[in-house]
Amino acid sequence: MRQSLPQRRSSAKLASLDLGPAARVTIALFLMTALQTILVRLPRLGFLFEHVDFMLILTVFVGVQPRALRAALVGMTGGLLQDFVLGVLYGANGFVKMLIGYTLAAASVKFSLDSKLTRLLVLPLASVTNAGLFAFFLYFFSLLPPGTTFRDVVRVGMLSLLGNGLAGLALFPLGDRWLGKWISVRSNDEPIAPRAF
Numbered sequence: 001m002r003q004s005l006p007q008r009r010s011s012a013k014l015a016s017l018d019l020g021p022a023a024r025v026t027i028a029l030f031l032m033t034a035l036q037t038i039l040v041r042l043p044r045l046g047f048l049f050e051h052v053d054f055m056l057i058l059t060v061f062v063g064v065q066p067r068a069l070r071a072a073l074v075g076m077t078g079g080l081l082q083d084f085v086l087g088v089l090y091g092a093n094g095f096v097k098m099l100i101g102y103t104l105a106a107a108s109v110k111f112s113l114d115s116k117l118t119r120l121l122v123l124p125l126a127s128v129t130n131a132g133l134f135a136f137f138l139y140f141f142s143l144l145p146p147g148t149t150f151r152d153v154v155r156v157g158m159l160s161l162l163g164n165g166l167a168g169l170a171l172f173p174l175g176d177r178w179l180g181k182w183i184s185v186r187s188n189d190e191p192i193a194p195r196a197f
Contacts, residue, residue, distance in 0.1 A: 024179055025062065025074060032058050033081045051156070051163035055082050056130050059097045060123050060168070061175045063104030064113040075101030092137040099133070100126050119172055120165065127164040131157035 055078035079094035
């Protein structure tokens with residue numbers, strides 16, 4: 001028996017998987033973890049991705065919206081996943097990325113950070129901040145390799161600035177297509193971040 005047109009439309013809607021914002025961000029977190037893990041271990045090409053922090057890119061992408069709780073949760077979860085994979089200092093990446101996500105979301109209440117150009121300017125600043133804070137935690141817990149100097153930390157910060165900036169050029173448009181309309185704040189939404197500083 002043939003289906004009528006409305007029945008075919010309703011069955012087509014059931015067949016398409018419509019994911020909400022929480023599911024999309026969760027999938028993005030696991031995809032970024034997989035990318036971080038796989039690309040660094042590629043033979044002959046892995047060194048190109050050593051200073052690219054996919055979790056930071058996702059944290060900045062979500063953090064430029066004035067939703068502080070969402071940005072902090074994405075940063076913390078992504079950083080904890082990164083800590084689990086890297087096994088360097090558990091909780092350090094989670095705390096640093098949570099702080100960066102929350103700070104960006106709180107700043108985006110006052111300033112518009114969601115334009116394409118502004119995001120590409122914010123990402124290098126977040127990269128240097130991430131490298132500096134993570135190095136501070138390693139220094140504080142005496143986990144920095146012996147002989148590491150301030151110049152080495154600055155060099156790693158500059159390399160992460162360059163690597164994350166180039167990766168952001170490719171990943172931000174993909175994020176706009178897949179996550180953009182689900183995480184962007186509409187004018188009738190009330191942001192969680194405080195309105196005044």
